Amino acid sequence: MVEVDTPGRSPASPARTAASGARGAALLVHSMRDPASVSRLDAEALDVVLHAARRHDLLARLEHDLVGLGVLQDLPEAARRQFANARVHAQANAVTLRFEADRVRRALAGLGIRIVLLKGVAYLWAGLPPARGRFSVDIDILVPAADVGRVEWTLVNGGWQPAEMNAYDQHYYRDWMHQIPPLTHSERGVELDVHHTIFPPVSGIRIASETLLADATPVGDGLWVLSPADMVLHAATHLFQENPAGRLRDLLDLHDLLTLFGQQAGFWDSLTERARRHGLGRPLYYSLRYAADLTGTAIPAAVLARTEAAFAPDAVQLSVMDWLVRRAIVARSPGQGGGGALARFLLFTRSHWIKMPLGVLLRHAAVKLFYRMHERNAAKTG
Amino acid sequence: MRLGSVPEPVLRAQFRAAGVRMRLAGLCLNLRTDVPAVIGQIVQMYEDLPLEAGVGIDDYRLRLTYASPLRRFVGRRTQIYIEGEAPFFPTPHRLAYLLVEAALNWCIRQTVSNVILHAATVEREGLAVILPAPSSSGKSTLCAALVTRGWRLLSDEHAVLRPADGRLQPIARPISLKNESIGLIRQWAPDGHFSPAFSWAIGEDIVYLRPPADSIARATETARPALIVAPAYRAGAPVTLQPLGKSETFRLLVDNCMNYHTTQRCGFDAIAGLVDSCAAWRLSYGTLEQAVDAMEALLARARMDPMTSRPTITTA
Numbered sequence: 001m002v003e004v005d006t007p008g009r010s011p012a013s014p015a016r017t018a019a020s021g022a023r024g025a026a027l028l029v030h031s032m033r034d035p036a037s038v039s040r041l042d043a044e045a046l047d048v049v050l051h052a053a054r055r056h057d058l059l060a061r062l063e064h065d066l067v068g069l070g071v072l073q074d075l076p077e078a079a080r081r082q083f084a085n086a087r088v089h090a091q092a093n094a095v096t097l098r099f100e101a102d103r104v105r106r107a108l109a110g111l112g113i114r115i116v117l118l119k120g121v122a123y124l125w126a127g128l129p130p131a132r133g134r135f136s137v138d139i140d141i142l143v144p145a146a147d148v149g150r151v152e153w154t155l156v157n158g159g160w161q162p163a164e165m166n167a168y169d170q171h172y173y174r175d176w177m178h179q180i181p182p183l184t185h186s187e188r189g190v191e192l193d194v195h196h197t198i199f200p201p202v203s204g205i206r207i208a209s210e211t212l213l214a215d216a217t218p219v220g221d222g223l224w225v226l227s228p229a230d231m232v233l234h235a236a237t238h239l240f241q242e243n244p245a246g247r248l249r250d251l252l253d254l255h256d257l258l259t260l261f262g263q264q265a266g267f268w269d270s271l272t273e274r275a276r277r278h279g280l281g282r283p284l285y286y287s288l289r290y291a292a293d294l295t296g297t298a299i300p301a302a303v304l305a306r307t308e309a310a311f312a313p314d315a316v317q318l319s320v321m322d323w324l325v326r327r328a329i330v331a332r333s334p335g336q337g338g339g340g341a342l343a344r345f346l347l348f349t350r351s352h353w354i355k356m357p358l359g360v361l362l363r364h365a366a367v368k369l370f371y372r373m374h375e376r377n378a379a380k381t382g
Numbered sequence: 383m384r385l386g387s388v389p390e391p392v393l394r395a396q397f398r399a400a401g402v403r404m405r406l407a408g409l410c411l412n413l414r415t416d417v418p419a420v421i422g423q424i425v426q427m428y429e430d431l432p433l434e435a436g437v438g439i440d441d442y443r444l445r446l447t448y449a450s451p452l453r454r455f456v457g458r459r460t461q462i463y464i465e466g467e468a469p470f471f472p473t474p475h476r477l478a479y480l481l482v483e484a485a486l487n488w489c490i491r492q493t494v495s496n497v498i499l500h501a502a503t504v505e506r507e508g509l510a511v512i513l514p515a516p517s518s519s520g521k522s523t524l525c526a527a528l529v530t531r532g533w534r535l536l537s538d539e540h541a542v543l544r545p546a547d548g549r550l551q552p553i554a555r556p557i558s559l560k561n562e563s564i565g566l567i568r569q570w571a572p573d574g575h576f577s578p579a580f581s582w583a584i585g586e587d588i589v590y591l592r593p594p595a596d597s598i599a600r601a602t603e604t605a606r607p608a609l610i611v612a613p614a615y616r617a618g619a620p621v622t623l624q625p626l627g628k629s630e631t632f633r634l635l636v637d638n639c640m641n642y643h644t645t646q647r648c649g650f651d652a653i654a655g656l657v658d659s660c661a662a663w664r665l666s667y668g669t670l671e672q673a674v675d676a677m678e679a680l681l682a683r684a685r686m687d688p689m690t691s692r693p694t695i696t697t698a
Contacts, residue, residue, distance in 0.1 A: 047439045055466055078410060078439035081495065088494040092644040 024052035025330035032058060032252060033296050035065035039074045046075070050082050056248050059083060060090035060133030090133045097121045100139045100190045105223055107158040111150055114224050116142040116216050118195060118234065122225040126217070129256040134249070138191040142226075145196040145209040152180055152194065161186045168367055176202035176360070198234045199241060203355050205279045228261040229274040236287035237280055243351040245328035245344040254287050255295040268303045272310070281311030290325055386429030397421055401443065403434035407490050407542055407553040410434050413482070415446035417460055420478045427556045427577055427590055430598040442489040446482060464488060477580050480588065486555065490540055496551065497543040497645050497652040500638040503536035503550055504528045509684055510550050510605035511677065512541045512660070513613050514638040520615035523563040526591050527670040528677060530571035535597040536605060545652045548659070549604035554597045556590035564589045570670060608684050610635070610662040611677065621672035623680070626662040
């Protein structure tokens with residue numbers, strides 16, 4: 001099984017920053033799993049955790065947990081100062097997200113359709129544990145595929161503007177992706193992503209919006225969130241069908257959701273059943289495996305065994321994936337050594353491989369290259 | 383320990399290895415760099431700056447280095463990383479010092495547990511004056527003129543307001559002078575310690591003026607805001623002082639608040655507190671002598687009777 005380097009190695013002072021990458025990653029994972037342990041760290045180790053947490057946008061979450069445990073006031077003033085700062089940023093972000101979601105709700109209220117909030121704004125609106133100290137920049141919503149045109153038209157009339165993009169990018173979004181081109185509010189500048197499903201249909205995985213919408217849970221004010229199983233699968237897809245490099249925060253989202261929903265009767269059965277139905281068994285398997293191993297999520301042994309039997313890749317592929325995820329998920333910035341850069345590149349390539357069939361992928365890469373060269377030439381001459 | 387009191391070879395080694403931990407604006411900022419030329423400029427400008435010893439908790443880690451291994455030798459360009467991210471464009475080697483200054487500003491502005499106004503702040507006899515104004519309105523020039531005539535420098539760029547007690551946190555960094563103000567202040571304060579000129583575009587120069595040693599020595603001493611003065615320089619114009627009403631003052635401060643949206647209720651309360659506790663004026667001036675005299679008159683008035691120093695006129 002996967003393991004993380006045990007924290008506690010004390011690097012020599014001159015090489016401190018070079019070594020703090022790998023050590024910081026290990027200490028950070030340990031601190032997020034067991035926030036109480038933070039109050040026992042010496043100043044140097046605490047410094048490493050604070051900077052690693054900041055790079056992963058996890059300072060405010062850690063602050064929330066430390067306040068909950070009643071140990072924040074035991075930390076040195078310099079640490080409390082950083083936590084206080086992160087708290088202000090996170091609180092302001094939460095106010096913005098709530099406000100923006102409410103604007104979207106008001107704009108679309110007349111259409112009589114279900115507006116399902118996704119990801120960060122959904123956790124916030126539904127009061128779910130991953131929302132604590134979580135920082136999001138976009139609003140993500142899911143609407144019925146049949147109503148996407150009406151929704152877009154209403155939003156554009158209500159002050160949201162489509163990004164300027166060329167015909168190819170339009171085609172990329174409209175024909176292949178699970179969302180329309182992103183909209184940005186013309187005055188407030190917040191990005192709104194309108195989805196009609198949770199994974200790009202071009203991949204061959206077609207998840208009808210009706211199935212997602214039918215099981216959604218109301219959260220008041222005419223807004224909805226995905227059912228527990230679909231919410232976990234969406235987070236799983238987001239993390240493991242895309243590039244998981246540097247996304248410890250998203251793994252912790254999964255940890256929180258699995259821990260909370262795992263206590264509900266019938267959750268695990270419905271989770272594996274929905275994964276089978278949506279064709280998302282593989283990302284579910286990875287989610288359960290790495291959540292159990294890296295964040296210590298309590299997952300029933302029978303569920304792990306069942307998903308392994310049904311959805312795991314072959315042993316070679318799995319050991320490669322273990323190697324990649326273990327190196328990349330906690331690495332954030334370049335220069336952290338240990339094969340991190342290679343792992344990140346391979347995971348990036350993999351995410352495109354999963355998203356698009358080979359023919360489409362090659363064409364996409366060629367077109368992107370063409371446009372990039374074209375833009376560079378245009379910049380030079382114009 | 384002061385930065386200037388560390389032997390230079392030791393300091394250079396520290397800049398290269400674990401970084402030099404500077405105490406600024408109530409923060410501990412760790413700066414590492416392998417760009418030799420910039421170290422001399424930092425020493426020159428930050429000689430009196432207090433350092434933190436050994437290792438401990440840094441608020442921000444900054445690293446100034448070459449934009450790529452090639453850029454160390456050919457077409458030399460430098461880049462500054464704050465917590466591993468590069469918020470600015472790479473800059474020619476000779477302008478690397480500007481990146482350091484920009485990064486320090488960035489760190490101060492990110493600290494949202496304080497309410498931060500775009501303003502110069504100075505203090506005298508325990509009373510602080512906030513001079514809110516957008517960039518290139520001459521506030522740094524006026525600030526430089528005041529601190530070379532006995533006022534204490536809090537900051538030429540930021541009013542750092544602590545919401546807990548409504549007091550201003552000093553920063554005491556070099557004052558940045560641009561274009562015409564460079565010659566003006568060189569004439570005004572011939573004994574000042576000036577940095578070399580950094581020309582970042584044709585006809586666009588920046589020179590830094592080192593703050594008075596006393597301002598740096600007292601950089602942990604917070605100050606009570608007593609006056610708000612919105613400066614407006616117009617060459618040759620007569621000096622005028624116009625009282626500002628409360629709502630106008632509130633609007634002025636909010637417009638110049640750099641983190642009003644992030645600080646939310648706390649920012650509103652802090653600014654409302656300022657409006658209630660300070661007298662506010664608009665000062666137009668054509669020469670630095672006029673402005674400094676006017677500031678001294680306002681200070682005298684505020685010191686004699688803080689309550690009557692508040693303007694009673696509410697119309698502009």
